[in-house]
Amino acid sequence: MEGIGPSPGNAGAQQEQARQAAEKRENAQNSMLSQILEQDAMVRLNNLAAAKPDKAKMAEATIINMARRGQIAGKLSDEGLKQILNRVSDQSQSKTTVHFDRRRNAIDSDSD
Secondary structure, X not given: OOOOOOOHHHHHHHHHHHHHHHHHHHHHHHHHHHHHEOXXXXXXXXXXXXXXXXXXXXXXXXXXXXXXXXXXXXXXXHHHHHHHHHHHHHHHOOOOOOOOOHHHHOOOOOOO
């Protein structure tokens, strides 16, 4: 019955490998961003990552994709990063709408 299912030691090794792979990916992504962004833009992105990690990850992915497609020539300035952040923000904003159902209000008796 020992061959059924993963052994506890093997699962720990797999988790360690996955953690190392994720760390390696993150280091590669950070080095790529440092090559793409100017210093002030990198500071702004790091500040955003501290405040809103999800939005920063989306912006990082957008910047790296743009660089891979050749849409960024030279280093990206702080102003260029602001424009990208505005685009990411516009895409990720959810629109909230409120609908009033007046029929429910008919149950209340205001005439009392």
